[in-house]
Amino acid sequence: AQSVTQPDIHITVSEGASLELRCNYSYGATPYLFWYVQSPGQGLQLLLKYFSGDTLVQGIKGFEAEFKRSQSSFNLRKPSVHWSDAAEYFCAVGDTNAGKSTFGDGTTLTVKP
């Protein structure tokens, strides 16, 4: 069965600093990988996704993620964090056979002024 691990429960960065959120997955075939963001009191919104092609994926709000098959990772990055980026971030892997996505436990991002 597929699984997703987000090793960092909580990350705090200063506004303007760079950000990297880690995601490791376990899946037998080529994975469908997603990053979603959940702002306080809201539903999840897609930041970016990967299935095939260029391993560096660009998303909304200045985010990008890099798929590394050898490391089973799909880390999310942003060069300069804004206060509005404070939110919960979820990595997910889509399973074509099971017809569902499995979500990681999330990483809470706090942005210091």
Next chain:
Amino acid sequence: DTAVSQTPKYLVTQMGNDKSIKCEQNLGHDTMYWYKQDSKKFLKIMFSYNNKELIINETVPNRFSPKSPDKAHLNLHINSLELGDSAVYFCASSRRTATDTQYFGPGTRLTVL
């Protein structure tokens, strides 16, 4: 234009009561989901419907019964509510399967007293 809407947004009720949450999507998607997010923000899939047919039924108590009158609607009925049912419930939809982007509703915060 709200893509995925849920009602109500907040639901406070007593133990033992029966309640329903409604979900509608206007995206023309074939697949809809119910997720439960607990107080630690862990997100777990409960059910998935594709064209009104139940395709995923995770380990969820029988007190939870989804109903899909048409592919644009997926409602969740909960019988005999328990304290542990307190959570935020999210409805989501995707074009076909979970390997497609999921669009989430704003959530329904259920509090059982």
